[in-house]
Amino acid sequence: MRAAVVTAEGVRVQDMPRPAPGPEEVLVRVRAATLNRADLGVAAGHAHGAMGGPGTILGLDFAGEVAAVGSAVTGIRPGDRVTASGAGGYAEYAIADMGRVLPVPDRNLSWEQAATLPVALATMHDALVVNGRLAKGESVMILGASSGVGLMAMQIAKFMGAGFVAGTSTDAARRGRLAEFGADLAVDTGDAGWPDAVLAATGGKGADLVVDQVSGPTINAAMRCTAITGRIVNVGRLGGSRGEFDFDLHANRRIAYIGVTHRTRSRDEIRAEYAAMKRDLWGAVQEGRFSLPIDKVFPLDQAVEALAHMKANRHFGKIVLSV
Incomplete structure (x- = not known):
């Protein structure tokens, strides 16, 4: 099969052996795969262990038809239209754990649209x-809101009952579109006064919950406009994994600072994550309540160009590979 692979010379699209599913795994004939920021780290050799290194096939989420299932898989059959997260999605065939395989909603979704859903x-x-x-009724702020997962976060927050949603983007054009995806306020973290705008919009209280995909130099400003006893969930570090941290500000506002990642989760923990999402959101997914814009579609053979497009950071929404 053809796949986009990390090599000593960089990412190359080349022939690779077709994988075979284990007892609790599903083999998917991939029709579309989406790019995620984590792919850039793997492509650059910054990931470690099973996630990266020469020979690694890129890709975290994908959609297509089930080609085969393991002996212990139930409820999923060859031929089913599915969308899934797993490893090696930039390929003609990819493996997913059965707990991370979702049926494509029956509303004529394209493969490209279906592939945008699982990870986000x-x-x-x-x-x-x-x-x-x-x-x-709580107020929510999404840092890095113009990314695909950021746009999904605002939609989920509104669906789950948030009373106010703020989103950030340093790009004026992208910032101007955040309202389409649930933002009541769009702010530019490049403007030194941005925390004041969030405080003003929340009556001086600040955001009850902050989902931070930026980190780095923005953390202290983010804490300034987080409510006393509010929560910050650290999801990503687009602005850098190091930065000054005002411990007095953190303590004075009594902020719960929570780190999350998939790298240290077990298979069962990830299955539980997907089960919780399905419990709360899947009915709305089937009704078409959530969607992400597709910025550009590249053929699999142009995976390197697709990664360069993501690295340039000029896209809005998801970048997709058609397989």
């Missing part, structure tokens, strides 16, 4: 609801 839905439901403990 599961990651942001986990951040907002499971770890963030979002309650109805």
Whole structure:
């Protein structure tokens, strides 16, 4: 099969052996796969262990038909239209654990649209609801809101009853579109006064829950406009994994600072994450309540160009590979 593989010379699209599913795994004939920021780290050799290194096939989420199932898999059959997260999605065939395989909603979704759903839905439901403990009527702020998962986070927050949603983006054009996806306020973290705008919009209280995909130099400003006893869930570090941290501000506002990642989760923990998302959101997914814009579609053979497009950071929504 053809696949986008990490090599000593960089990412190359080349022939690779077709994988075979284990007892609790599903083999998917991939029709579309989406790019995620984590793919850039793997492509650059910054990931470790099973997630990266020469020979690694890129890709975290994908959609297509079930080609085969393991001996212990139930409820999923060859030929089913599915969307899933797993490993090696930039390929003609990819493996997913059965707990991370979702049926494509029966509303004529394209493969490209279906492939945008798994990671964004599961990651942001986990951040907002499971770890963030979002309650109805609370105010939410999404840092890095113009990314695909950020756009999904705002939609989930509104669906789960948030009373106010703020989103950030340093790009004026992208910031201007955040309202389409649930933002009541769009702010530019490049403007030194941005925390004041959030405080003003929340009556001086600040956001009850912050989902932070930026980190780095923005953390102290983010804490300034987090409510006393509020929560910050650290999902990503687009602005850098190091930065000054005002411990007095953190203590004075009594902020719960929560870190999340998939790298240290067991198979059962990830299955539980997907089960919780399905419990709360899947009915709405089937009704078409959540969607992400597709910025650009590249053929699999142009995976390197697709990664360069993501690295340039000029896209809005998801970048997709058609397989």
